Amino acid sequence: MRIDKMLANLGFGSRKDVKQLLKSGAVEVNEQKVKDASKHVDPNKDVVTINGEEVVYKEFIYLMLNKPQGVISATEDSQHETVLDILEPEDLVFSPFPVGRLDKDTEGLLLLTNDGQLAHRLLSPKKHVPKTYFAVINSEVTEEDIAAFKKGVILDDGYETKPGELKIIKSGLTSDIELTITEGKFHQVKRMFEAVGKRVIYLQRISMGPLQLDETLELGEYRELTEEELESLMEYEVK
Numbered sequence: 001m002r003i004d005k006m007l008a009n010l011g012f013g014s015r016k017d018v019k020q021l022l023k024s025g026a027v028e029v030n031e032q033k034v035k036d037a038s039k040h041v042d043p044n045k046d047v048v049t050i051n052g053e054e055v056v057y058k059e060f061i062y063l064m065l066n067k068p069q070g071v072i073s074a075t076e077d078s079q080h081e082t083v084l085d086i087l088e089p090e091d092l093v094f095s096p097f098p099v100g101r102l103d104k105d106t107e108g109l110l111l112l113t114n115d116g117q118l119a120h121r122l123l124s125p126k127k128h129v130p131k132t133y134f135a136v137i138n139s140e141v142t143e144e145d146i147a148a149f150k151k152g153v154i155l156d157d158g159y160e161t162k163p164g165e166l167k168i169i170k171s172g173l174t175s176d177i178e179l180t181i182t183e184g185k186f187h188q189v190k191r192m193f194e195a196v197g198k199r200v201i202y203l204q205r206i207s208m209g210p211l212q213l214d215e216t217l218e219l220g221e222y223r224e225l226t227e228e229e230l231e232s233l234m235e236y237e238v239k
């Protein structure tokens with residue numbers, strides 16, 4: 001790959017900016033100053049530095065965000081803050097996008113990547129990737145609800161959901177539950193509870209396929225996936 005392309009891809013400005021940077025003598029490849037923008041480098045083998053600092057090349061970026069309420073899971077919105085507004089410029093240069101959507105008032109695990117193939121694999125309705133949500137419900141959740149969700153419930157538009165696995169953590173005037181579903185219909189968790197006459201008053205996604213929300217991430221914080229998390233995602237085969 002040409003050095004100017006590599007550095008431009010990494011966000012060091014346009015090809016023209018990168019040419020200037022090279023001209024200034026700031027760039028070295030394997031400890032040799034390089035001023036020629038057309039020089040070829042192997043990003044996996046050659047050591048490229050700018051002002052002595054090594055630059056690590058990557059094509060893809062994989063970020064785990066603990067989404068806060070009030071932001072939209074979209075790449076742009078004319079009125080509201082989007083999840084991309086949370087990201088630092090050095091991550092934005094990779095043009096990541098959210099893998100699926102969480103409602104504006106839903107918190108929790110959101111994966112952002114520029115790896116379209118992986119996103120497609122995780123979102124394809126045929127793949128049935130399980131997603132687990134923690135929710136607080138406005139009334140008592142019962143064994144009947146567990147049975148109804150296990151069978152599938154009819155949503156307001158007549159759609160019958162696939163089986164969902166409901167676990168009651170605490171039941172009472174309000175209830176804490178965990179629900180695992182393998183689909184991603186619009187407002188699905190909220191509408192499943194509406195189908196049994198109840199209302200979700202707080203919703204948080206805690207897992208998606210093999211990925212678990214890192215609880216050390218504060219709301220609005222994000223980090224790159226670890227090697228292990230990435231490996232588990234890549235190897236993940238859904239039934």
Ligand code: URA
Nearest residue numbers: 103106187188189190
């Ligand atoms: N189900 C919902 O109702 N909302 C979400 O954000 C995700 C799943």
